Amino acid sequence: MNKVSPCKRAHSNILLLAAVFAFCSSVHASTYEPTGINLGGTSFMDGFGRNDPGFTLIELYQYKDINKISDYGGDQKVIFNDPKVESQALTSLLSYTSPYRLLGGNLGFEALLPLVHVKATEKDDSMVPFDSDSGTRFGDVTFGPYLQMDPVIRDGRPVFVQRFALTAIAPTGSYNDKRAATVGSGFWSFNPYWAMTYMPTPKVEMSTRLHYLYNGTNNSPNAPAPGIESFKAGEAVWANFTTSYEFWEHVRVGVNGYYFKQISDDKENGHHVSDSRTTSFAIGPGATWQVDSKNILFVNAYNPVTAKNTISGFSLGLRWIHVF
Numbered sequence: 001m002n003k004v005s006p007c008k009r010a011h012s013n014i015l016l017l018a019a020v021f022a023f024c025s026s027v028h029a030s031t032y033e034p035t036g037i038n039l040g041g042t043s044f045m046d047g048f049g050r051n052d053p054g055f056t057l058i059e060l061y062q063y064k065d066i067n068k069i070s071d072y073g074g075d076q077k078v079i080f081n082d083p084k085v086e087s088q089a090l091t092s093l094l095s096y097t098s099p100y101r102l103l104g105g106n107l108g109f110e111a112l113l114p115l116v117h118v119k120a121t122e123k124d125d126s127m128v129p130f131d132s133d134s135g136t137r138f139g140d141v142t143f144g145p146y147l148q149m150d151p152v153i154r155d156g157r158p159v160f161v162q163r164f165a166l167t168a169i170a171p172t173g174s175y176n177d178k179r180a181a182t183v184g185s186g187f188w189s190f191n192p193y194w195a196m197t198y199m200p201t202p203k204v205e206m207s208t209r210l211h212y213l214y215n216g217t218n219n220s221p222n223a224p225a226p227g228i229e230s231f232k233a234g235e236a237v238w239a240n241f242t243t244s245y246e247f248w249e250h251v252r253v254g255v256n257g258y259y260f261k262q263i264s265d266d267k268e269n270g271h272h273v274s275d276s277r278t279t280s281f282a283i284g285p286g287a288t289w290q291v292d293s294k295n296i297l298f299v300n301a302y303n304p305v306t307a308k309n310t311i312s313g314f315s316l317g318l319r320w321i322h323v324f
Contacts, residue, residue, distance in 0.1 A: 033185075033213070033215070033233050033236065033262070033278060033310075034140065034169050034185035034187065034189045034213075034215060034233065037169070037189075037191060037211070037213065038193075038209070038211065038240065039238070039240070039258050039260060039280070039282075040240055040256065040257070040258045040282065040300060040302050040315065040317065041060060041062070041091075041240075041317065041319075042195070042209055042240055043207070043240065043242045043256045043286050043288075043298060043300050044205060044207060044242050044244045044252055044254060044256070044286065044288050044298065045197055045205055045207060045288075046195045046196075046197055046207040046208070046209050046240070046242070047160075047161045047162050047163060047195045047196040047197030047198075047207055048151070048158075048161050048197055049097070049108075049146070049148035049161075049163045050095075050097040050106075050108075050148065050323065051097065051105075051106050051148060051150060052097065052106075053096075053097055053098055053099040053106075054096070054097060054323070054324055055094060055095065055096050055324045056094075056095045056096075056097070056321065056322070056323050056324065057092070057093070057094055057321075057322045057324070058092070058093040058094075058095075058112075058319065058320070058321050058322075059090065059091070059092055059093075059319070059320045060089075060090070060091040060093070060317060060318070060319045060320075061088070061089070061090055061317070061318045061319075062087075062088070062089045062091070062315065062316070062317045062318075063086075063087070063088055063315070063316045063317075064085070064086070064087045064088075064089075064313060064314070064315045064316075065085075065086055065313045065314045065315075066084070066085035066086070066087070066311045066312065066313035067084060067085075067312075067313045068304075068307065068311065068312045068313065069310075069311050070307045070308055070309060070310055070311075070312060071275075071308070071309060072275035072276070072277070072308055072309055073308065085118065085119070085311065085313075086118070086119045087116060087117065087118045087119075088116070088117045089114045089115065089116040089117070089139070090114070090115045091112055091113070091114040091115070091139075092112060092113055092114075092115075093110060093111070093112035094110070094111060094112075095108055095109065095110035095111075095146075096108055096109055096110075097148060102147060103147070103149075104149055104150055105147045105148050105149040105150060105163075106147070106148050107145060107146075107147055108145065108146050108147075108148060109143075109144070109145050109146070110143065110144065110146060110165070110167070111141065111142070111143040112141070112142050112143070113138060113139070113141050114138070114139035114140075114173075114183075115136065115137075115138055115139070116136065116137060116138070116139050116173075116183045117135070117136040118135065118136075118137075118183060137173065137174035137183045137184075138172070138173050138174060138183070139173040139174075139183045139184060140169050140170060140171055140172055140173040140183075140184050140185055141169070141170045141172045141173075142167055142168070142169050142170075142191070143167065143168060143170070144165055144166050144167030144168055144192075145165070145166055146163055146164065146165035146166075146167075147163065147164045147165075148163045149161060149162050149163060149164075157199075157202055158199060159198065159199050159200070160196070160197070160198050160199070161196070161197055162194065162195065162196040162197075163194075163195045163196075164192075164193075164194055165192060165193050165194075165195075166192045167190075167191050167192065167193070168188065168189065168190055168191065169185070169188065169189040169190075169191055170188060171184055171185055171186050171187055171188060172184070173185070176222070182222065185218070186218040186220060186221070186222075187215060187216040187217060187218040187232075187233075188215075188216035189213060189214065189215045189216060190213070190214045191211060191212070191213050191214075192211070192212055193209050193210060193211045193212075194209070194210045195207070195208070195209040195210075196208060196209075202246075203245055203246040204243070204244075204245055204246075205242075205243065205244055205252070206241075206242070206243045207240075207241070207242045207243075208239050208240065208241045208242075209239065209240040209241075210237070210238075210239050211236075211237060211238050211239070211240075212235075212236075212237055213235060213236040213237070213238075214235050215232060215233040215234070215235070216232070217230050217231070217232045217267075218230065218231045218232070218233075227269075228268050228269060229269055230267075230268070230269055230270065231266065231267070231268055232266065232267040233262075233266055234262045234263065234264040234265050234266050234267075234276065234277060234278075235262070235263050235264040236260060236261060236262040236263060236278065237261055237263055238258060238259060238260035238261060238280075239258065239259055240256070240257075240258045241256070241257055241258070241259075242254055242255065242256040242257075242286065243255055244286070244287075244288070250289060250290040250291075251287070251288070251289050251290075252287065252288045253285070253286075253287045254285075254286055254287070255283065255284070255285060255286065256283070256284060256285070256286040256300045256302070257281070257282060257283035257284065257302070258280070258281070258282055258302070259280070259281045260278065260279065260280040260281070260310075261277075261278075261279055262276075262277040262278040262279070262309070263277070264277075265277060275309075276309060277308075277309060278308060278309040278310045279306055279307075279308040279309070279310070280304070280306065280307055280308070280310045280312070281304070281305045281306040281307075282302040282303060282304045282305060282312075282315070283302065283303065283305060284300065284301040284302040284303050284315075285300075285301055286298065286299060286300040286301065287299050293323075294322060294323045294324075295320065295321065295322055295323075296320075296321045297318075297319070297320055297321075298317070298318070298319040298320075298321075299316075299317070299318055299319075300316070300317045300319075301314070301315065301316050301317075302314070302315040302316075303315075
């Protein structure tokens with residue numbers, strides 16, 4: 001297999017599809033995991049990325065209709081009575097691919113910032129106040145370097161490509177330790193990922209993004225019980241996954257999903273919390289349209305299948321990518 005030449009990269013029709021970089025979800029992945037993580041924010045052709053120097057802008061609008069906050073067994077948490085969270089988020093990401101090369105790829109840097117509108121309500125007899133932190137606020141900033149590898153070429157076309165990133169989530173967003181529904185997380189997180197795309201035929205693609213999450217300590221947690229002075233969400237791994245088919249020129253339709261698994265316990269005041277691990281699985285339809293050589297549109301919908309120690313509900317994302 002031969003790597004694609006710089007000339008071929010510059011003129012390839014895959015260049016715009018290659019501009020799919022990291023994106024974040026607007027609400028918590030679990031009841032206590034950080035807000036700024038990418039659950040289903042990226043989808044088709046995810047391993048491709050820009051190899052020539054320049055900027056890429058991505059705008060993502062996400063709508064979430066959350067109607068359940070589940071416990072370890074998947075049932076509604078008893079501390080909330082009929083919770084309803086409706087969130088709308090506009091997340092802006094700016095990435096720069098540099099001319100500097102390393103190990104067969106291009107070094108780059110990305111940063112994203114979500115602006116989130118949350119409307120949260122519950123019945124009056126809930127144990128934790130839920131509705132007074134509603135409004136429009138900035139979420140946590142995600143940033144970090146990445147290494148975009150050149151596509152592997154076979155028979156004159158790309159068949160496999162990958163990207164590695166070392167991103168962090170900074171607690172810069174609006175955070176209220178008195179409320180359960182809050183835009184910011186209140187702690188730092190380290191969130192590297194590995195994105196890849198395999199194209200067995202020119203019309204078929206299969207993509208995945210594998211994530212690892214390590215969380216710092218929140219020393220001002222929105223604790224459901226008195227006496228909790230520090231909280232540390234457990235480590236987690238998850239994958240976004242997709243497959244699509246090009247039914248018409250520049251138009252792909254397929255299936256997208258994600259599976260999230262917490263691999264270590266949460267900690268309160270330094271002590272392990274039993275039955276605190278999160279599992280989340282969602283899936284749905286999606287489509288993408290390459291409008292021209294510099295613009296592409298995505299639509300992705302998700303419905304929950306499994307939800308333990310997490311929020312769940314219908315989610316819809318609209319994404320626009322522009323290559324400068």
